[in-house]
Amino acid sequence: MENALKVRDIAAWLEAWAPPHLAESYDNVGLLVGSPNAKINKVLVSLDCTEEVVAEAEREGCELIVSHHPVIFRGLKAINGSNDVERTVMRAIKSGIALYAIHTNLDNVMTGVNSHLASLLGCTPESLRILRPLGAKLEKWTVFVPREHTHAVRDAMAESGAGHIGKYDYCSFATEGTGTFRAQEGANPFVGNQGEIHQEQETRLEMIVPGEAVSSVRQAMLAAHPYEEVAFDRVALENGRVDFGAGMVGELPEPMAWEAFADHVKKVLGGQGLKHTAPVKSHVQRIAMCGGSGAFLIGDAARVGADVYLTSDVKYHEYFGALGSFQLLDVGHYESEWQTSTLIANKINEKFPKFAVHLSTTKTNPVTYR
Numbered sequence: 126m127e128n129a130l131k132v133r134d135i136a137a138w139l140e141a142w143a144p145p146h147l148a149e150s151y152d153n154v155g156l157l158v159g160s161p162n163a164k165i166n167k168v169l170v171s172l173d174c175t176e177e178v179v180a181e182a183e184r185e186g187c188e189l190i191v192s193h194h195p196v197i198f199r200g201l202k203a204i205n206g207s208n209d210v211e212r213t214v215m216r217a218i219k220s221g222i223a224l225y226a227i228h229t230n231l232d233n234v235m236t237g238v239n240s241h242l243a244s245l246l247g248c249t250p251e252s253l254r255i256l257r258p259l260g261a262k263l264e265k266w267t268v269f270v271p272r273e274h275t276h277a278v279r280d281a282m283a284e285s286g287a288g289h290i291g292k293y294d295y296c297s298f299a300t301e302g303t304g305t306f307r308a309q310e311g312a313n314p315f316v317g318n319q320g321e322i323h324q325e326q327e328t329r330l331e332m333i334v335p336g337e338a339v340s341s342v343r344q345a346m347l348a349a350h351p352y353e354e355v356a357f358d359r360v361a362l363e364n365g366r367v368d369f370g371a372g373m374v375g376e377l378p379e380p381m382a383w384e385a386f387a388d389h390v391k392k393v394l395g396g397q398g399l400k401h402t403a404p405v406k407s408h409v410q411r412i413a414m415c416g417g418s419g420a421f422l423i424g425d426a427a428r429v430g431a432d433v434y435l436t437s438d439v440k441y442h443e444y445f446g447a448l449g450s451f452q453l454l455d456v457g458h459y460e461s462e463w464q465t466s467t468l469i470a471n472k473i474n475e476k477f478p479k480f481a482v483h484l485s486t487t488k489t490n491p492v493t494y495r
């Protein structure tokens with residue numbers, strides 16, 4: 126029954142999409158307030174979690190708020206209502222509303238904040254690449270498998286997280302050969318007899334294993350492998366991972382006049398003003414972007430030959446880093462990310478189509494223009 130969901134069901138689904146270990150070290154993601162076992166009938170999704178948003182959840186009968194920005198970010202030493210964060214947390218606890226944050230872990234996945242931004246801007250899906258790949262831990266495993274068990278072991282490894290390269294899965298390489306072994310006293314060999322040197326037609330199976338999947342792949346591989354003692358090598362790779370990381374770069378289907386692109390940005394992201402460096406390119410096609418504070422990626426935007434780098438929270442001196450190479454465009458933090466709540470709501474609905482998801486209508490942007 127979908128109306129008997131628990132907080133942990135939503136959390137598990139969101140974490141399969143944006144694993145918490147991909148969050149930046151300074152961040153604070155996951156379930157911040159409430160019990161994972163609390164039953165929920167309705168969830169509210171928003172960019173920020175403020176006292177007003179908690180009030181909206183109360184009115185709408187939502188027992189869970191999923192926000193992109195974590196309300197508790199730097200930690201709390203007291204909860205006595207002396208600032209907006211404490212008041213928000215107090216009110217949520219009092220009203221029995223759980224608070225969950227999916228922040229930089231959602232920034233760092235391929236189908237997260239930035240691919241959503243790229244699609245709003247009109248970049249083609251096949252052109253999208255991570256702007257600064259995370260370079261997370263990657264291993265190459267070589268496993269020796271009796272030939273007729275190769276498919277079973279490969280499938281078990283692929284299903285538990287091995288063999289993902291970019292947009293492909295089940296990536297493996299197999300070479301045929303002959304293995305030898307002699308079972309000693311006390312052994313219970315799958316083939317061959319104790320004390321005899323046995324020759325077996327084996328496959329040398331190679332697959333990529335990401336750091337976070339090491340234990341699940343190991344478990345699945347050993348379970349699917351028929352041998353008592355499995356011979357396998359784990360080698361740490363220097364290759365970075367290209368499917369996780371910060372920012373994104375994509376291409377518009379056609380070059381677009383700069384002025385038309387800037388108007389388009391204002392139209393789709395809202396806001397009353399764009400701050401940008403003097404135009405270097407009269408027409409733009411390669412668009413780098415990072416929702417939220419993305420000045421740390423200005424050098425990466427130059428490296429990939431972007432015509433525009435769209436982000437927010439750019440400081441005065443940081444604009445100098447883009448002069449003469451591309452248009453650096455600050456659209457505002459709220460403007461760059463407010464539609465992330467639609468992305469999260471759609472993701473929840475994808476798994477739980479009949480579950481009630483309320484998209485917040487509270488305008489949380491603390492910045493106004495005149």
Ligand SMILES: [Zn+2]
Nearest residue numbers: 416417418462
């Ligand atoms: Zn943000």
